[in-house]
Amino acid sequence: MNDMNTLPLLQEFRKRYPKSGTPQAAWAPGRVNLLGEHTDYNQGFVFPMAIDAGIQIAGALNGTERVNLYSLDYAAQESFLLEDIVPSVQNTWVNYIKGVFVEFQKLGLKPQGVDLVLQGNVPQGAGLSSSAALEVAAALLLNSLHGWDTGAVDLVKLAQKAENEFVGVACGIMDQFASMLGQRDHALFLDCRSLDYEAIPLPLAQRSYTVAVVNSGVKRGLAGSEYNIRRSQCEQAVEMLEQQLPGIGSLRDVGEEHLALVNALPDPLARRARHVITENERVLKGVATLKAGDLEEFGRLLNASHASLRDDYEVSCRELDTLVELALEVPGVLGSRMTGAGFGGCTIALVPQPSLPAFQEHIHKHYTERTGLQPEIFVFRPAPGAGIITGAGAPLS
Numbered sequence: 001m002n003d004m005n006t007l008p009l010l011q012e013f014r015k016r017y018p019k020s021g022t023p024q025a026a027w028a029p030g031r032v033n034l035l036g037e038h039t040d041y042n043q044g045f046v047f048p049m050a051i052d053a054g055i056q057i058a059g060a061l062n063g064t065e066r067v068n069l070y071s072l073d074y075a076a077q078e079s080f081l082l083e084d085i086v087p088s089v090q091n092t093w094v095n096y097i098k099g100v101f102v103e104f105q106k107l108g109l110k111p112q113g114v115d116l117v118l119q120g121n122v123p124q125g126a127g128l129s130s131s132a133a134l135e136v137a138a139a140l141l142l143n144s145l146h147g148w149d150t151g152a153v154d155l156v157k158l159a160q161k162a163e164n165e166f167v168g169v170a171c172g173i174m175d176q177f178a179s180m181l182g183q184r185d186h187a188l189f190l191d192c193r194s195l196d197y198e199a200i201p202l203p204l205a206q207r208s209y210t211v212a213v214v215n216s217g218v219k220r221g222l223a224g225s226e227y228n229i230r231r232s233q234c235e236q237a238v239e240m241l242e243q244q245l246p247g248i249g250s251l252r253d254v255g256e257e258h259l260a261l262v263n264a265l266p267d268p269l270a271r272r273a274r275h276v277i278t279e280n281e282r283v284l285k286g287v288a289t290l291k292a293g294d295l296e297e298f299g300r301l302l303n304a305s306h307a308s309l310r311d312d313y314e315v316s317c318r319e320l321d322t323l324v325e326l327a328l329e330v331p332g333v334l335g336s337r338m339t340g341a342g343f344g345g346c347t348i349a350l351v352p353q354p355s356l357p358a359f360q361e362h363i364h365k366h367y368t369e370r371t372g373l374q375p376e377i378f379v380f381r382p383a384p385g386a387g388i389i390t391g392a393g394a395p396l397s
Ligand code: GLA
Pocket: 033, 036, 037, 038, 039, 040, 041, 171, 172, 173, 174, 175, 340, 341, 342
């Protein structure tokens, strides 16, 4: 279920906590979103896939009131008392885990002291949800260590709340959901209002296509503030539209048949709302086209999504636009768009497998020429969601 070697994690655990009991370990993946961007917090539809890169975390209860943590990637340690959980300024990665402890406490559960070690291979700051993976892995591990029986969707909600309330990022539910419930070779068609979901097979291997993920190298600096501005613009649009469409609770309730009303909103609310409404439609169409095996049409929907994110929602940037343009110059590429919150991070492209070397060469050559930045290209496999790593407690040989 995950290709990362667990041995260094367990060896570090033994070394750091020689008196601790047998550890358990959990794994949670990052994600790329194929279609449905900035729709989750509008109660709409998303279509992400979990990727075969993620976070592993090993831990054991330590019989105290203290949590000890060590990150192999940062070679950094931290420790905190359960009765006094406050945000860490120095090691910000710890806050995702602290937030999970706090959310369990809010549920009335009483997490005990734990010794923890973690490692990951999701590129950070690239919009591939390394933070959601960390929250989900921690939630799953604590649930298992304490013998609680919180269900998967409740753990997803808890992980999202940890990010919203403790870390202070107003994200939607997509990333944590994909990380927990992803399925191998499938993407998740998720209704963010009902949380009903369907795993849709991705006919990529059969058709010799692959989803290439390209990191622009632009750290998502504006992401936080602009993200919150977009959220409140969507809320303002709903308030104004409610006058003509009484009873709507979110942009999810506004369909393409109402576009004339939407277009009459003041700028930029009209464009923001139009993006969300058309993007929800693109997810529905995208799922239908994949079910029909029509990758070409799916590619066109990716292109349309990018144009809408660039022009209407205004969350792209020059570097992401350049990557999309370059991708579409490679013969056979069916579609490309930015993925995630925007303002940097990654694009995806639907590339024929035989064209992958040409794709890589084209992007490397021209992206650096045009932007001075080094792109990173990944080919992830649609991966299963989070789980407990079996055998983690076996003696180390
Ligand atoms: C970030 C958030 C998600 C979602 C996307 C945009 O990844 O964490 O909840 O809103 O941006 O689609």
